Amino acid sequence: MRPTPTSCNARVLAQSSATLLRQLPRTVASRRAASSACGGSPSTGLNLAASRNPLSTVPSRTRTFASSARLYSQVSTDGSEWKLAKVPNRGVVEVSGRDTVKLLQGLVSNDVKILASATEPHAPALVYAGFMNPQGRMLADVFIHRQAPLQDGSPRWLLDIDSRTLPSLLAFIKKFKLRSKVKLTDVSNEYSVVQAWTSAASQPNSTVTEQLSRDPRCPTIGYRGVVSHETHATLRDQIASVEDEEYTIHRIMQGVAEGALDVPEAASLPLENNLDYMHGVDFRKGCYVGQELTARTHHTGVVRKRIVPLQFYLLGTPAPDTLNVDRGATFQLPAHLAEVRSKPVASASATAKPARGKAAGKFTSGIYNVGLACLRLEQVQRWTDASNPTSEDGLEMSVLSADGETTLLVKPHIPKWWPEPPQPADNNDPQE
Incomplete structure (x- = not known):
């Protein structure tokens, strides 16, 4: 009797199912091994860090250049324990209201609309960006932290910025606010900005990954958060607390600029401060203040x-x-x-x-x-x-x-996490 199409399909389905069942143990084992190597949870195969921010899932593009081996030197580390520090000289501004996304989208270098997608899987709770003047010069670097929305569903975000530039930056934002339905409030006295980090070999810390967000600037910089004073006290009880200067040392050793000293007002370009390397610029978003020079510098490739x-x-x-x-x-x-x-x-x-x-x-x-x-x-x-x-x-x-x-x-020293090598030497570089 000639087999019917239905019986053939059933036979193929049964064979495929048997093959999948034979391969399943190997697949689960390989995923667990990969998860363990990447710092994920062995029981679930999930990378806790990646679940906080999709930028952490981007594969590394770091290269090694034999011609500059002495410049690409290793950064020494001391221990593998998690450390927690309060970030010095930080102020916090609450931005809330139905026009929050529209206002900030036109003022900062990164795409903040991803913060509004809180219901999407792996939606980040933190975006790093820069404010620029119309001439394309940096005014300040900023972290934008998503918070629970207002009762009417309007966004409520916290701007984590250098306290020394907070007054001038608030005045800059208010110039563009006009009639926008946005409320700006200095809440620096209500929150602490904290950073947690460890060596790459350490296991993930559930307290860190649940309370803080992955800092997107470089792979080894750690986790960051704006927390209440009560939450800060709780974190200090669960994670080894260190002096503020330890974070400053850690940040400098990674080659990460931050704040008013490294980003002096209206004195440098965002790409000179490595915002492109540190996931602080979205070259596909629409217009924003200072966008023209930033885009031109990027597309000419001359930094x-x-x-x-x-x-x-x-x-x-x-x-x-x-x-x-x-x-x-x-x-x-x-x-x-x-x-x-x-x-x-x-x-x-x-x-x-x-x-x-x-x-x-x-x-x-x-x-x-x-x-x-x-x-x-x-x-x-x-x-x-x-x-x-x-x-x-x-x-x-x-x-x-x-x-x-x-x-x-x-x-x-040239940081190893840089995604691209420095541009070739220009022998016609003029004397200065």
Whole structure:
């Protein structure tokens, strides 16, 4: 008897089901192994960090460049325990009302509409972005935290910004508010801004992942949240609490700019502050204040300066291979926006005419013997240890301490989490 189509389909279905059942144990085991390697829950196979923010699911695009191996040095770590710190110099502004999304969408560099999609799976509770003036210069960096909506369903968000720029930024927002149904309230006294982090090898902490949101700026920066003082006290009981400066050290070691010192008002471009690398710019969203120059800079692909971490060391001492913080450093750091200069390494010829140095960039902030500076990438690529020069075209960098009495040598480092290498050196770079 010729088999009917129905019986054939049933046979195929039965064979497929049997195959799937045989493969299921292997699939579950592989998923559990992958979840464990990625910091997820072994029992569910879910990555708790990724469930807070879809940006954490983006595969890493970090590259290694043999030609600049000494610049791509490892950051030393000390231990794997979770740490919790209150972020210093932060203010909090509550933005609420039915026009909240429309107002902020036209003012910041990132797409805030994803915060309004609270009912969608994996909708983030935190967005990182920047405010710019009409000329495309940064006014401030900002974290936007989604909160429970108002009783009428209108959005209620918290802006996590530097307290030193809060008054001027509020005035800037109010210029565009006009008749928008938006209420702005300074609630800095009601909340604390906290950051939790650990080494990459540590297991996820349920307290952290439930109370805080994944910080999208770089893979190792940790979790961030705006919490009430009561919640902050509870977190301190469950997570090792450390001094504020420990977060500053951690952030600088990752090469992450933050606040009024690293982002001086109307003085730099968002891409110079690595907002594109730190998921702080959406190049597909519509118009916003400062968008034209930001988009043009991105599409031309020319970013000559960027914020990089650096380490200071004294004349006569070897250049550090690894970015390390020395809490015993006694020298005075440079003044804010002090000029970092570069010059060719000592020539092998005693009769060689000394070349005039160049302005490499400006120092923004630091602690102990480490800091951040906005440096010209062409010169960063040419950095060479003057005590052991490896290139005839190499440069050494230095900056004066704040009192002007000490010359500090500078070793720049390129963060390994950067998704792209620095642009090629420009040999026609003019003297400055």
